[in-house]
Amino acid sequence: MGSESEPRLRVIWTDPVTGRKGYAVIDRMVNGLAGGGTRMRSGVTLDEVERLARTMSYKNGAFNLPGGGAKGGVDIDPHDPEARGVLSRYVRAMRPLYRNGWGTAEDLGVSQELLNEVFAEQGVGMTVQAMLDRSGDPQAAGRRVSQGLAIKVDGIGLADCIGGYGVAEAAAAAAEHKGWDISKLRAVVQGFGSMGGASARYLARLGAKVVGVVDVNGAVTNPHGLDVERLLKSRSTLGEIDRSALQSGDREQPRERWLEIDADIIVPAAVADAITADNAAAIRGRMVVEAANIPTTEEAQSRLFERGVVDIPDYVANGGANAWWWWTLLGVIEPDADQSFKQVSKVMRETVKGILELADTRHITPRAAANQLSMENLDRLAGRLGEDASATPLEPVRA
Numbered sequence: 428m429g430s431e432s433e434p435r436l437r438v439i440w441t442d443p444v445t446g447r448k449g450y451a452v453i454d455r456m457v458n459g460l461a462g463g464g465t466r467m468r469s470g471v472t473l474d475e476v477e478r479l480a481r482t483m484s485y486k487n488g489a490f491n492l493p494g495g496g497a498k499g500g501v502d503i504d505p506h507d508p509e510a511r512g513v514l515s516r517y518v519r520a521m522r523p524l525y526r527n528g529w530g531t532a533e534d535l536g537v538s539q540e541l542l543n544e545v546f547a548e549q550g551v552g553m554t555v556q557a558m559l560d561r562s563g564d565p566q567a568a569g570r571r572v573s574q575g576l577a578i579k580v581d582g583i584g585l586a587d588c589i590g591g592y593g594v595a596e597a598a599a600a601a602a603e604h605k606g607w608d609i610s611k612l613r614a615v616v617q618g619f620g621s622m623g624g625a626s627a628r629y630l631a632r633l634g635a636k637v638v639g640v641v642d643v644n645g646a647v648t649n650p651h652g653l654d655v656e657r658l659l660k661s662r663s664t665l666g667e668i669d670r671s672a673l674q675s676g677d678r679e680q681p682r683e684r685w686l687e688i689d690a691d692i693i694v695p696a697a698v699a700d701a702i703t704a705d706n707a708a709a710i711r712g713r714m715v716v717e718a719a720n721i722p723t724t725e726e727a728q729s730r731l732f733e734r735g736v737v738d739i740p741d742y743v744a745n746g747g748a749n750a751w752w753w754w755t756l757l758g759v760i761e762p763d764a765d766q767s768f769k770q771v772s773k774v775m776r777e778t779v780k781g782i783l784e785l786a787d788t789r790h791i792t793p794r795a796a797a798n799q800l801s802m803e804n805l806d807r808l809a810g811r812l813g814e815d816a817s818a819t820p821l822e823p824v825r826a
């Protein structure tokens with residue numbers, strides 16, 4: 428099955444109580460499994476969910492993880508008082524998919540805690556139950572995942588910071604490839620939730636100066652560098668910054684103008700299509716590290732490439748979070764923060780280096796190079812393990 432084929436399954440659901448829509452797409456399966464988060468966003472469409480499911484296939488391929496890609500989307504604002512009820516009914520309706528191969532996790536507008544609660548309520552087990560059931564030892568695998576999810580790193584859950592840590596490591600690998608010193612670079616991050624907050628934290632820990640962060644309510648900037656940890660402490664569960672935590676020297680500006688913030692590293696970590704052909708011209712930085720899924724339109728990617736801006740594709744840069752789930756579940760790593768960070772750092776740096784080297788050699792975009800490497804990996808895995816479930820339990824697959 429090639430990368431451009433039709434998705435395996437598209438589902439459109441209508442909530443019987445509110446009439447809201449929900450979508451699920453399974454792009455492809457490997458060994459009877461597909462993985463991908465569940466998001467809540469007013470205006471989410473089947474097309475968006477389908478593109479995201481395809482991205483998840485690439486993401487698994489990039490890191491040699493033995494599953495295809497899937498995605499869920501519920502069309503409601505997460506602030507809406509009806510949101511929890513709609514999500515719960517959506518999960519109930521999707522039960523057959525979760526039971527038969529779709530493993531999911533938090534995504535835009537849905538925290539892992541909320542998803543865990545709703546899954547328990549609907550008797551589906553864990554959000555990655557499909558993978559657990561195939562693991563050969565569901566109890567041990569489930570224990571590792573639960574222990575991993577319980578770990579906190581400086582006040583934030585490991586599952587909520589490992590993805591952003593990977594984004595920072597991807598930026599560091601790209602800087603190294605280019606011969607730039609990351610500690611001399613300035614970063615701006617759009618989105619201050621799980622991905623954006625942790626990307627900002629770990630970029631700052633690598634020595635980069637975080638000169639702007641953006642949430643749904645606007646941008647907060649400081650050319651001398653923001654106190655990221657202070658802003659993280661003020662953050663709501665939906666990733667919104669309490670403006671009373673701002674310090675002298677911090678400034679606010681409308682969120683739409685975030686690309687005008689003068690920075691070297693641009694991290695879109697919120698919504699889809701944030702960087703378009705229209706606003707890409709405002710970018711003065713040297714690299715875009717895509718923490719969100721599909722944040723840069725194809726036309727914008729071409730413009731950035733023409734201008735020599737390094738663009739690390741979404742499913743590579745943000746793939747640390749997904750890989751961490753698989754590695755923990757499969758026992759490649761123990762539920763331990765140090766081991767998790769070391770593994771993500773090692774694999775992310777190798778992967779980004781390999782992609783940028785191939786892109787340089789062939790004079791193609793990093794995304795084109797990543798697409799090629801990723802699909803080769805996934806096709807190889809599907810060839811070895813089959814597309815549909817086999818009786819063989821899951822086992823760690825290494826590159």
Ligand SMILES: NC(=O)c1ccc[n+]([C@@H]2O[C@H](COP(=O)([O-])OP(=O)(O)OC[C@H]3O[C@@H](n4cnc5c(N)ncnc54)[C@H](O)[C@@H]3O)[C@@H](O)[C@H]2O)c1
Pocket residue numbers: 533534535536537586590617618619620621622623641642643644665666667682696697698699718719720721745746748749
């Ligand atoms: N959470 C994960 O594990 C994970 C992993 C890989 C990729 N992603 C992707 O990262 C992106 C963010 O996911 P998340 O889990 O961090 O979400 P989240 O809900 O935790 O945070 C979203 C953040 O974006 C902000 N935001 C929302 N709309 C905005 C807008 N129009 N302009 C500026 N800021 C806006 C919110 O205020 C919040 O700070 C999504 O594309 C998601 O698919 C998430």
